[in-house]
Amino acid sequence: MGLRSEGDRDRRGGARAGAPPRVDAAVARFMLGSLAAIAVIVVGAFFALRDVAIDEAIGDTRDRVGAEARLVEAAGLRNGIVRGDPAALRHLDDLVTAQVIDDSIVRVKLWTRDGRILYSDEPALIGDRYALGTEERELFDTGGAEAELSDLAEPENRYERPQGKLLEAHTPIRTPDGTQLLFEIYQRFSSVNASSARLLTALAPPLIGGIIVLVLFQLPLAWTMARRLQRGHREREALLTSAVEASTQERRRIAADLHDGVVQDLAGVAFGLAPLAADAQRRGDAAAAGALREATATLRQGVRDLRTLLVEIHPPNLESAGLQVALSDLLSPLEAAGIETSLEVEDLPRDRDPRAMEHDTLVYRVAREAIRNAQAHAAPRAVSVAVTRAQPAGTRLVVSDDGAGFDAAAREQRGAEGHLGLTLLEALVTQAHGTLDVRSAPGTGTTVRLELPAR
Ligand SMILES: Nc1ncnc2c1ncn2[C@@H]1O[C@H](COP(=O)(O)OP(=O)(O)OP(=O)(O)O)[C@@H](O)[C@H]1O
Ligand SMILES: [Mg+2]
Structure with a gap:
């Protein structure tokens, strides 16, 4: 099982320190969201208004068929029409073409109850027979009018197809001798789109105006919130850095105190004891000379150990000694303990890369x-x-061991006990826009991989 630092860090939710959130990006997202909302409202309103407009248009066509039917009944219909008398047909055609057909009404049909077309302003239809729908047949008994969208796929409507979308309306009328016929008109639909667009244009200014006012009120709010978030993020980063810095400074202080105090004193005592041992030897006091030499040797060893400790708690100045030396100092205690070590450092000339x-x-x-x-x-x-270094300024560090390895649970538990060595580092690395990948599993050793990108 591999352990990825990203996942671990997320789970602990603790020291996470990515790039701070950008205020302009947050505000841009907010604006985009508002624009999307406006688009949804406008498109939705158009379709809703269109439905309303269609209903209105159907009602309008229904009224219209009633008015035209009264006109035809009063002035255009003769008894001969039922027999197909040419004079009666001509008389009706004159009235229809002169007074019924116009920009909006594009076709008229006159039906018998059994579905024969007695008259149409399209002569080719006269004499054709089609099954009337139930609703139309019922109109002969109930009276009144009904209207709907035309189905232009129907064969009876084949001559209307070039007109585009149409509404059709029916109503019963009577010849002077009382024969019932069905009067039908076809009205253009284009006016419906126009009227929904008109409704929308009327509604759009208050609607959009309202949304703009809302957005304008919310924009400063979004801005302030994003700013506050960003500030919080920065403060957290600063706290983290100063926590890590504080421990480094503390180490440095202890190292300095040790170096200037105990180490100097012990070195001085060892220095002072050496001649005393020589004196005792000269005096022939072999026992005292031996004891003094031993004390001197122990003191010197103590000073050496302390110096090693100093190097550990306050690392050598990287700038003067270089990474190679500093890292090899870190590895020397392992070598002393019999562990095989290897070190490869690709150095970059400093002056070329600040x-x-x-x-x-x-x-x-x-x-x-x-x-x-x-x-x-x-x-x-x-x-x-x-x-290893990647051009122009990226750096990669890989440290691997072939030891015991560990699993996420072990690390989690140690973390809960306050052992945060790796966790604190992850936070620091993320802050430097790098990635720290710790892979390990019990029995397979551990590999720590650090990638620092060129910035
Ligand atoms: N190279 C490794 N081999 C085996 N186990 C490891 C290795 N590195 C880390 N661990 C495990 O992960 C745990 C967490 O490591 P981390 O460095 O975060 O804390 P620590 O070393 O225990 O304490 P601290 O670093 O704070 O002194 C360790 O306690 C250990 O169980
Ligand atoms: Mg550790």
């Missing part, structure tokens, strides 16, 4: 933690450290 120093500090910190962890927890046979 960011190298910044990277090197982080590389050193991560390497130090990984090496310490290997020594403390892994009991490895070998540990390797490699630093």
Whole structure:
């Protein structure tokens, strides 16, 4: 099982420190959301209004068929029409073409109850027979009028197809001798789209105006909130950095105190004891001379040990000694303990890359933690450290050991007990826009991989 630092960090939800949220991006997202809402409202309103307009148009056509039917009944219909008398047909046609057909009404049909077309302004239809729908047949008994969208696929409507979308309306009328016929008109639909667009244009200004006012009120709010978030993020980052810095400074202070106090004193005492041993020897007091020499040797060893400790709690100045030396100092205690070590450092000329120093500090910190962890927890046979540089300024560090390895649960538990070596580093690395990948599994060793991008 591999352990990825990203996932671990997310689960703990603790020291996460990505790039701070951008205010302009947050506000842009808010604006985009508002625009999308406006678009949804406008499109939705158009279709809703269109439905209303269609209903209105159907009602309008129904009224219209009643009015035209009264006109035809009063002035155009003769008894001969039922027999197909040419004079009666001509008389009706004159009235229809002169007074009924116009820009909006494009066709007229006159039906018998059994579905024969007695008259139409399209002569080809006269005499044709089609089954009338139930609703139309019922009109002969109930009277009144009904209207609907025309189905232009019907064969009776084949001559209307070029007109585009149409509404059709029927109503019964009577010849002078009382024969019932069905009067039908076809009205253009285009007026419906026009009227819904008209309704929308009327409604749009208050609607859009209202939304704009809303957005204008919310915009400063969104801006302030994004700013507050960003500030919180920065403060958290600063706190984290200063926590890490504080511990570094504390180490530095202890190292300085030790160096200037105890180490100097002990070195001085050892220095003072050496001639005393020589004196005792000269006096022939072999026992005193031996004791003094031993004390001097112990003191010198103590001073050496203290100096080693100093190097550990306050690392050598990276800038003067370089990463290679600093890392090899870190590895020397492992070598002393019989662990096989390997170190490869690809050095970049500093003057060519001013960011190298910044990277090197982080590389050193991560390497130090990984090496310490290997020594403390892994009991490895070998540990390797490699630093490679990608052009122009990226850096990669890989520290691997062949020791015990660990699983996420173990680390989680140690983390809960306050052991946060890796966790704190992850936060630092993320802050430097890098990635820290810790892969391990019980029995397979551990690999810590740090990638720092060119910025
Ligand atoms: N190289 C490794 N081999 C085996 N186990 C490891 C290794 N590195 C880390 N671990 C495990 O992960 C845990 C967490 O490591 P981390 O460095 O975060 O804390 P720590 O070393 O226990 O304490 P601290 O670093 O704070 O002194 C360790 O306690 C150990 O169980
Ligand atoms: Mg550790």
